[in-house]
Amino acid sequence: MDTHATGMKDELVIAGKPYASRLLVGTGKYRDFDETRRAIEASGAQIVTVAIRRTNIGQNAGEPSLLEVLPPDRYTILPNTAGCYTAQDAVRTLRLARELLEGHALVKLEVLGDAQSLYPNMPETLAAAKTLVGEGFEVMAYCSDDPIMARQLEELGCVAVMPLASLIGSGMGIINPWNLQIIIDRVKVPVLVDAGIGTASDAAIAMELGCDGVLMNTAIAKAQDPVRMARAMKLAVEAGRDARLAGRMPRKPYEASASSPQAGTITPQL
Amino acid sequence: MTAPVRIVLNGAPREFPASLTFSQLLDELALAGRRLAIERNGEIVPRSRFAEAAIADGDNIEVVIAVGGG
Numbered sequence: 586m587d588t589h590a591t592g593m594k595d596e597l598v599i600a601g602k603p604y605a606s607r608l609l610v611g612t613g614k615y616r617d618f619d620e621t622r623r624a625i626e627a628s629g630a631q632i633v634t635v636a637i638r639r640t641n642i643g644q645n646a647g648e649p650s651l652l653e654v655l656p657p658d659r660y661t662i663l664p665n666t667a668g669c670y671t672a673q674d675a676v677r678t679l680r681l682a683r684e685l686l687e688g689h690a691l692v693k694l695e696v697l698g699d700a701q702s703l704y705p706n707m708p709e710t711l712a713a714a715k716t717l718v719g720e721g722f723e724v725m726a727y728c729s730d731d732p733i734m735a736r737q738l739e740e741l742g743c744v745a746v747m748p749l750a751s752l753i754g755s756g757m758g759i760i761n762p763w764n765l766q767i768i769i770d771r772v773k774v775p776v777l778v779d780a781g782i783g784t785a786s787d788a789a790i791a792m793e794l795g796c797d798g799v800l801m802n803t804a805i806a807k808a809q810d811p812v813r814m815a816r817a818m819k820l821a822v823e824a825g826r827d828a829r830l831a832g833r834m835p836r837k838p839y840e841a842s843a844s845s846p847q848a849g850t851i852t853p854q855l
Numbered sequence: 856m857t858a859p860v861r862i863v864l865n866g867a868p869r870e871f872p873a874s875l876t877f878s879q880l881l882d883e884l885a886l887a888g889r890r891l892a893i894e895r896n897g898e899i900v901p902r903s904r905f906a907e908a909a910i911a912d913g914d915n916i917e918v919v920i921a922v923g924g925g
Contacts, residue, residue, distance in 0.1 A: 611925025621923060636924025639865040639917060640891055642884055651921050652890050667924050677897065681919050684899050685892035753925070802925030 595830065597798050599632075599775055600691060600723040600744040602661075606631045607792070608822040609663070609777065611802025615811065618654045624805055625655065627815035632661045634693055634800070636668070637682050662686055663725070665693040670706065672696060672713035679717060692717065693747070693779075693800075695727035703753040703780075707734045711741065718742035727779050730764040735772050745774050747800060750791065751781030754803045758787040762794055769795040785814075785821035792825025793833070862914045874912075877905040884918070891920050 596603035610630040615621040625633055633655055652662070664682030666675035679692045696713055698706035705728055717724050723744045728734050730748040738746050748768055751757035758781060759765065769776050775797035782788050782801040791799050799822055808814035857873040871883070877900055881887045893900040894917040900908055910916065 612923040613925045615923060634925055635921040637892075637919050638922045638924075640886065640889070640920045642865055642867070642918070650890060651923055662921070664921065665924055677894065680899050681892040681894055681917070682921075684901065685890060685919065685921060800925075 595826065597775060599725070602691075604631045604661070606819075606822075607798040607826055608788070608819055609634065609798055609800040610805060610815070610818075611800070612651060612655065613802050614806035618649060618651065620811060621651070622654045624811040624815040625660075627812045627819065628805065629819040630660075632663050632691075634663045634665050634802070637664055637666075637678050637685065657686060657689075661691065662689065663691060663693050664689075666695050666713075668697070669695070670697050670709070672709045672716065675709070675713040676716050676720075679722060680720075683722070690721060691723045691725070691744070693725050693727065694743075705729055705749070707731070710734075711737055714738055714741045714743055725777070730761050730768065732764065732767040732771055735768045735776070739772050739774050743774065745777055745797075746772055747777045747779035749780040750778045750787065753780040755781055756783030756804060756807075757781055758783050759790055759794075762790070765791070765794055765796065782818075785817040788818050788821040789825035789828070792822055793828050795829055798822075858912070860910060860912045860914075862910055862912070862916055864916050865918060871910070874909045876907060876909045880910055880916075881905070881918075886918065889920065891918055893918050 596605055597607045606629045608628055608630050609632040610625055610628050611634045612621055635651060666678045669675040669678055675694055675696050683689060694713055696706050696709040698704045707729055710726060714724050714726055718741055725745040725747055726738045726743045727747045728738060735746040748765060750759040777798040777800050778791040778796050779800040782799060782804045788799045805811050805815045805818060860871045860874050862869050877893060896915050
């Protein structure tokens with residue numbers, strides 16, 4: 586489908602709301618708020634994740650807050666449950682987030698299994714998803730790249746499933762494209778790769794596989810030049826999406842095919 | 856003479872000479888007007904109730920904000 590020629594919009598639709606950008610970015614690990622703001626602007630992302638944390642009591646009373654740098658009227662703020670190890674803590678955190686963001690329903694659920702791998706605890710994730718969906722939250726769920734888990738999250742009413750490409754913050758790229766492919770083929774809600782992207786080609790490959798979007802934080806924030814990497818990721822996601830929609834040529838591992846005419850050369854034909 | 860109110864605020868013990876509404880508590884903590892959310896004993900305290908609801912002895916209170924995260 587030539588979306589450029591037809592003028593049709595190729596939007597990512599999550600919980601009924603369209604987004605022009607398929608790149609979602611985190612806001613952690615930046616040097617300061619100015620770098621955060623510039624990188625996120627360069628990424629073109631419309632959905633940005635934030636964490637919910639205790640405020641420092643009696644300190645830094647006058648300092649700016651993240652939501653002044655990333656105003657919720659300009660960005661869709663996606664509160665996460667990073668650091669939660671139980672369904673109960675994740676649900677509490679997101680109830681606080683909803684109050685903080687004045688009734689905002691779209692959330693990123695992640696329930697971690699252990700502090701070393703940050704691998705998701707899927708039984709707790711499923712339990713939390715069930716409660717949250719019941720309370721009217723629109724849940725985007727970080728999950729293992731297990732197709733059955735992804736299907737169960739969808740059946741519970743999650744608005745997107747977000748399997749890991751590799752461990753959070755590892756930058757190891759997509760270590761199991763085959764599992765991702767199964768999830769993409771079998772799940773109807775948007776599938777976003779969340780975690781493990783290291784560089785632009787990883788993001789492009791995720792989109793070429795057919796992912797609906799990519800969520801990343803460290804790959805941008807911990808690049809030598811985060812603002813430039815943010816732009817690279819924007820272009821990679823767009824390039825990967827276009828390549829997916831264009832439909833790649835078939836792979837022909839044992840058969841070369843010249844691009845220039847065979848006839849009319851000034852050299853003898855072999 | 857009112858009894859002092861001992862609470863746990865963001866994991867640390869705090870004592871106030873008397874009970875305060877949540878609005879007064881935020882004033883006291885220099886947090887008034889900030890975009891934040893409050894939980895008391897595991898339950899959300901809606902912003903609309905900050906002016907009337909008051910802290911009570913033994914409360915476990917969490918005051919949270921949005922910070923950078925992925």
